[in-house]
Amino acid sequence: MLVNNISYSYNNQDNFTLSNINIEIKRGNVACLLGHSGCGKSTILKLIAGIENPKSGTIFINDRLVASSHTSIAIEHRNVGLIFQHSALFPHKTVVENITFAIHLEILKLLNIEKYENMYPNALSGGQQQLVAIARVMAQNPDVVLLDEPFSNLDILSKCRIRHHILSLFSSKNTPVLMVTHDPQEALNVADFIYVMKSGKIIQSGVSSDIYIIVLKIIR
Numbered sequence: 001m002l003v004n005n006i007s008y009s010y011n012n013q014d015n016f017t018l019s020n021i022n023i024e025i026k027r028g029n030v031a032c033l034l035g036h037s038g039c040g041k042s043t044i045l046k047l048i049a050g051i052e053n054p055k056s057g058t059i060f061i062n063d064r065l066v067a068s069s070h071t072s073i074a075i076e077h078r079n080v081g082l083i084f085q086h087s088a089l090f091p092h093k094t095v096v097e098n099i100t101f102a103i104h105l106e107i108l109k110l111l112n113i114e115k116y117e118n119m120y121p122n123a124l125s126g127g128q129q130q131l132v133a134i135a136r137v138m139a140q141n142p143d144v145v146l147l148d149e150p151f152s153n154l155d156i157l158s159k160c161r162i163r164h165h166i167l168s169l170f171s172s173k174n175t176p177v178l179m180v181t182h183d184p185q186e187a188l189n190v191a192d193f194i195y196v197m198k199s200g201k202i203i204q205s206g207v208s209s210d211i212y213i214i215v216l217k218i219i220r
């Protein structure tokens with residue numbers, strides 16, 4: 001997955017929300033976007049997913065051009081697995097119907113949600129709904145996975161267990177993962193590569209061990 005010199009502004013304003021963003025994630029690797037609230041992390045995910053289109057620059061998924069100032073492959077044709085903080089489920093479908101297409105019982109078991117199989121989302125807690133959204137992406141077999149603070153409404157034990165399962169599953173399938181977080185410790189724990197953002201720019205990037213000192217400064 002390659003994001004090449006992307007710039008973007010909401011509502012065609014002169015001040016750019018994102019300037020000259022470059023991100024490369026090798027197959028099977030996990031990269032983290034780390035930065036304070038409002039620095040533009042979610043906007044990068046929206047551009048990769050096809051919810052917004054860049055003003056300049058290019059995006060490639062699986063070596064295919066999906067976005068440039070004059071090209072935009074529709075979101076449903078990008079095969080992107082998206083998990084947001086509050087992932088939307090179809091309220092009129094049961095858990096098993098929500099996961100649809102390539103439903104795998106192993107995924108339900110892995111996430112401990114097989115007992116909710118025939119329930120509707122309104123009968124599930126926020127954390128349980130999030131597990132169903134995660135299962136849906138795991139069943140989709142995406143070309144790239146975008147995680148936007150996906151574990152924040154899970155308890156700490158579930159968070160560590162599920163995060164480990166998801167990241168090892170996609171790593172074993174050679175799928176690149178881009179994860180947004182505010183939490184430097186989480187980035188250091190899970191990422192192969194970290195991009196540190198400030199005010200719409202990437203101010204530092206590197207393998208986790210190399211930027212440890214910079215991340216420590218952010219924690220303080």
Ligand SMILES: Nc1ncnc2c1ncn2[C@@H]1O[C@H](COP(=O)(O)OP(=O)(O)OP(=O)(O)O)[C@@H](O)[C@H]1O
Nearest residue numbers: 010011017035036037038039040041042043044182
């Ligand atoms: N739909 C929109 N229209 C106009 N401005 C927007 C829109 N969405 C986001 N913004 C602005 O763009 C900037 C970047 O927002 P973004 O959601 O990408 O930040 P973030 O780093 O993901 O923040 P957080 O960690 O709080 O989710 C912010 O200043 C925000 O106010």
